[in-house]
Amino acid sequence: MMILKNSVIILGKNNGYARRLLAGVLLVAACINAYAQPARKAIIEDRTHYSEVFRETRNVRLILPPDYYQHPERRYPVIYYFHGNAGRFNGPAEGEVSRSGEARYYDEFNGNYERCGPDSLDNFATYVAGHDVIIAKWDGYVPAQYPRPYDIAPVKEDRQFTDYFPEFVRYVDTHYRTRAYREARAVSGLSMGGFMSMLVASKYPHLLSSASFFCPSASFTVGPKALQIYTPFKEMGRNFVGLPIRMHLGSKDFLRQHDQEIDQAYKTLELNYESWHYGIGYFRGFHNAVNIQSQFDFHMHYFRMPLAKPEKWHHIDVFPNFSVWNYDVKSDRKIPGFTILDDVRREGFSLHTKQWLPDGPAVPNLAVNLTSDSIYPPNTRFELIQLEVTSRKISRTSVTSDAKGRIQWNGTGLQTNVGLYLTGDAGHITMATYTLDRQMPAVGDIVTLSPLLFNKGGAAVDSIRMELIAQDEEVEVMDVATTIGKIAQGALHEKTGFKIRSRNANLDRAKLKLILTYNGKKDQFLLEVPFYSPQSTLVNFKIADGQNVNLEQEKQTRVGEGNGNGIANPGEWISIFTKSDLDSLHDFGLQLYTKDPYVAMSNRRMLFFGRNDWSGAQRLTSQVQIRPDCPDGHEIAFYGIYEYPKTGNTRRDSHGAHSFIRETKRVSFKVKVKK
Known part of the structure; x- marks a missing residue:
């Protein structure tokens, strides 16, 4: 006999059936418990x-x-x-x-x-x-x-x-x-x-x-x-x-x-x-x-299934001194900025600096030292060829690897493309940069993009196939591929152009890929082409030339350098601010672009202001200088980008905070200069 009393099973003597039944119940219970409770605990x-x-x-x-x-x-x-x-x-x-x-x-x-x-x-x-x-x-x-x-x-x-x-x-x-x-x-x-x-x-x-x-x-x-x-x-x-x-x-x-x-x-x-x-x-x-x-x-x-070390790699670093992939970079940088290594491989590298991302100017007056990984034969003399990209100046020297197979290079923060080779090495083609035949292209404009090819290897290359592919669906490449002839050792090629067009007015930067095929090998380079497509004309704005503006976090802040009268005068540093439809209390700064000769865009500054959205992101505001020789009454045409908040009503979590949504405006406007 089997009696259940106070949730305890009591078995009678010589009750084989009850014992077999109990064994079955206990087995089922054990299985259920094993399923409910993990057998292993971290x-x-x-x-x-x-x-x-x-x-x-x-x-x-x-x-x-x-x-x-x-x-x-x-x-x-x-x-x-x-x-x-x-x-x-x-x-x-x-x-x-x-x-x-x-x-x-x-x-x-x-x-x-x-x-x-x-x-x-x-x-x-x-x-x-x-x-x-x-x-x-x-x-x-x-x-x-x-x-x-x-x-x-x-x-x-x-x-x-x-x-x-x-x-x-x-x-x-x-x-x-x-x-x-x-x-x-x-x-x-x-x-x-x-x-x-x-x-x-x-x-x-x-x-x-x-x-x-x-x-x-x-x-x-x-x-x-x-x-x-x-x-x-x-x-x-x-x-x-x-x-x-x-x-x-x-x-x-x-x-x-x-x-x-x-x-x-x-x-x-x-x-x-x-x-x-x-x-x-x-x-x-x-x-x-x-x-x-x-x-x-x-x-x-x-x-x-780990990936192998990449054959070529790229790196951006905020610190003036850093090490990556066994390369050591040191500089005497004294202002904020970024050091950028591109296309790093045995055949060489490209190095430049920016004062901000993505399109800041180079850090001036900078000395940089780079020591490579131990990837070269020790105590061996190499030929070093380098291209100063902006000036197109090419120079040559010889360097000797140390006992560990490392090579040192000294340069500046200006964009420089460096090649290393031994006598008898094959040619090596890289894309150093590109040029456009139109300043500040907008949506619908047909613009010719011309890659600058640089043969920084040890020999001439007889034939190179060039193919340009759009990474964005709304970008059209009209000239997809072409083959060019011989590029001599140490020579540049900038004569081949590809016609492209943006079909998206909201596209700030078109992403493209250039594929080079030569000597039985294929290499690719990613590039970005900026487009400037205003959605509307900005009518109401403030010129900050030493004026106070009301910011989200910094509150009342003096911005610009000038007499503070809100009028652009020759020699002044100005920023542009506007209001948003949803927030009339704060001023929102614009990122500015112009091709006007009386604004030195290469010397522009960038200001970073806080945002009330917990994101860590900041509002970027350009500061540009009107050249002192700008004539009275001259009108400067600007293209500007600004963001303003559109606070949503979607609860984030039990904090009670809300999601934060923003809208980007792309505008055009003119500023009249007065003496």
Whole structure:
């Protein structure tokens, strides 16, 4: 006999049927429990270590596979994860959601659905429990600035977390059984941490196999405190050549519009890039780290099948001194700006600087030293040929590699294309730049684009096929391909042109790809062509020539250099401001372009003003000088771009904040100069 009493099964003596029935019940219960409760549970360890970079003790969290300590022979790849605003290395696990910038706790499920979200399996611990991988979380905590992490936007204390990252990696590699090499490392992050993931990955592609970003901030002011500058990642995509990247975008994320710009830009750059757009089925489409499995499966794929080092690579860096792919670059830059390396490979490289992205002028009076990777025969004499692109001046010298096979080059911040070859080497053709036959083309204009080809190899090239392909659907290439004859060693070719036309009035920059085929090999170059297509004529605007303007964050701010009467006079530095239909309280500055000879566009400045949208993005406002010899009554025709906010009514999350939407205006107008 079997009696159920107070939820306890009591068996009678010699009751074989009851015992068999009980065994069946217990087996079913065990199966149900095994399904409900994961058999393996990840290990979460919180530790501290002393940082030589910060000269203080820092917190770290490690999430380890359940059997990590049972198999001392095993080594694991590592995903380095960076938290967002108001987050910490450890979550935080509890507390009111409205008081945390990270709206959910995603390290593990702690039983609180409001804090962890509706899916108890969508977290780091669950992922690590089912995969042989370690997740390492640093702490972006800066005491004087909390809840804002990472000492960025603005840089106040010169705490450079990009300098800390290699030290953090060394700590994890030293204290845990990792696969301590590039192919077994990845980075990921949410929001501000997503920006840090982009920043770290763009600076150290040689240390990583992949990178991912959950709803990242698309831009911030970063760099050394004295040289910090606005850094928009939609302009930095080519840093990721050879490094697979992935981004999550939420349909109701307040950063969605900024991240969509990155998404659109990166899809035209020939990258190993993918994106995932999610809606209300994942945490209601809000700003968060969700669908962790698919994001981290991306990293696991490239742990198993890592990409080789790219044959040629590109790099933009905000720091005056940096190392990437074993190349060392040093400069005496004393003003904010960017150093840009293009088309870096054994045959040479291109180097130039910009005071801002994407179209700032070069940094003047700069001395640059570059030391190459150890890719050349040691103690060997090479011929070095270089083209100063703007002047078209070509010079030659000889250089000798050191005992490690490295070559040094000294130059300036002006755009320079450098070739290296030995006697007997084949010719090598590069595209140094391009020219247009029309200044400031607009939608519908047929413009001729002429690539400047430079043979910086060791011999002549007899025949080159040139093919130009549009990366944008709304750009038409009328002359698709042509073949040109011999280019002598050290010679330039700029006679071949391609007719192109933009069919989209909202297109600021057309993305194109030039393919060169010669000597049995094929090479490609990406280029951008600006178009200037006004949607309307701007009638109401203010000339800031030393006048106060009312800005969103800076409030009353004096802008421009002049007598402050709101009239453009010869010799004054002016900016242009206007109102928006939805915000009559603030002034919005314009980015300015003109082909007028009485405005020196090569000397223009860029001002960066804050925005009230939590995005980290800034409003760019040009400042241009009217030449002192500008005649009285002369009218200057400008093309301008400005953005103004269109605050939506889509709730972002339980913070109660709203999504932030903006609209871009492209306008034309004239400014009359008076003495």
